[in-house]
Amino acid sequence: DTEVTQTPKHLVMGMTNKKSLKCEQHMGHRAMYWYKQKAKKPPELMFVYSYEKLSINESVPSRFSPECPNSSLLNLHLHALQPEDSALYLCASSQGQGRSGANVLTFGAGSRLTVL
Amino acid sequence: EDQVTQSPEALRLQEGESSSLNCSYTVSGLRGLFWYRQDPGKGPEFLFTLYSAGEEKEKERLKATLTKKESFLHITAPKPEDSATYLCAVRVNSGGYQKVTFGTGTKLQVIP
Numbered sequence: 001d002t003e004v005t006q007t008p009k010h011l012v013m014g015m016t017n018k019k020s021l022k023c024e025q026h027m028g029h030r031a032m033y034w035y036k037q038k039a040k041k042p043p044e045l046m047f048v049y050s051y052e053k054l055s056i057n058e059s060v061p062s063r064f065s066p067e068c069p070n071s072s073l074l075n076l077h078l079h080a081l082q083p084e085d086s087a088l089y090l091c092a093s094s095q096g097q098g099r100s101g102a103n104v105l106t107f108g109a110g111s112r113l114t115v116l
Numbered sequence: 117e118d119q120v121t122q123s124p125e126a127l128r129l130q131e132g133e134s135s136s137l138n139c140s141y142t143v144s145g146l147r148g149l150f151w152y153r154q155d156p157g158k159g160p161e162f163l164f165t166l167y168s169a170g171e172e173k174e175k176e177r178l179k180a181t182l183t184k185k186e187s188f189l190h191i192t193a194p195k196p197e198d199s200a201t202y203l204c205a206v207r208v209n210s211g212g213y214q215k216v217t218f219g220t221g222t223k224l225q226v227i228p
Contacts, residue, residue, distance in 0.1 A: 004159075033216075042203055042218035043160065055213045090159050103148065103207060105216060107159030 003027050004108035006091050012114045015081060021111045023074040023091030032074040033105065034066060035090040043090055049074060050096070081115045088112050118143040120206055120219035128225045129194055137189040137222045139204035147214055148207040149187050151180050153200045154221070160203055163189075194226045 004025045013019050023032065031050045035043035048056035049068040063085075065077040074091055092105040119142045129135055141149070148167050152160035164173040166182035173180045177198065179190040189202055205218045 042221050045215055045217065048213060048215060050213060056210060056215055088157075092159070103214065104150070104162050104165060105160075106162065109159050110157070112157070 006108035021076040025093040029093035033092040122219040139187040150205040
C-alpha cells in the first residue's frame with residue numbers, strides 16, 4: 001500500500017461545482033506536490049509546497065487552488081472547472097528539496113477527476 | 117527550455133527477451149535523474165536515482181545507467197509482470213527550488 005493517501009479515488013463534477021481533492025502523508029516529509037496526468041501523457045507539475053509554503057506554481061489557472069494546512073496534508077480546491085481539466089491528479093511528497101535521496105518523490109494512487 | 121524525451125514510445129518483448137529503454141535530456145543544471153514505473157490507473161513507483169555520469173544502479177532484472185546526455189534502463193530476461201509504463205524524470209533548479217519534470221514514457225508489454 002502507498003504511504004501517500006489520496007481521496008476521493010474518483011470524482012465527477014459539473015462545471016459549476018466546487019469540490020476538493022485531499023492528500024495525506026505520515027512519513028514526516030516536508031515537501032508536497034500536485035501533478036496532473038492526462039491519458040497516455042506523463043505527469044505535469046502543478047504546485048510544490050516546501051515547509052508548508054507554496055514554492056512553485058507552474059502557471060496553473062486560478063480555478064485550481066492549492067492549500068497546505070499542515071505538513072501532513074495537502075488539498076486542491078476545484079471551482080468552475082472545464083471538461084479539459086478531466087485527468088488523474090497525483091499527489092506526491094518528499095523528505096525535502098535537497099540533493100540527496102531525500103528528494104525522491106513518493107506518489108499516491110491518484111484521484112481520477114471527470115468534469116462534465 | 118528543459119526537455120526530456122524517451123524512446124521508444126512503446127515496446128513489445130517476448131518473455132526473456134532483453135532490451136533497453138532510452139531517456140535523453142537537455143537541461144541546465146541536472147540535480148538528479150529518476151526512473152519510475154507506472155501501472156495503469158496508479159501513481160508512479162520509484163525505481164532508481166542517478167546523479168553522475170557513469171553511475172549505475174541495479175534492482176532485480178533492471179539496470180539503470182547515466183551519461184551526460186542520456187540514461188538507459190536495461191531490462192534483462194523480462195517477465196510479464198514487468199509490463200508497465202516506465203518514466204524517467206529530471207530534477208533541476210527552478211527559482212531557488214528544485215522541480216522534477218517527467219519524460220514522455222515508454223509503455224512496455226512483455227508477452228508470455
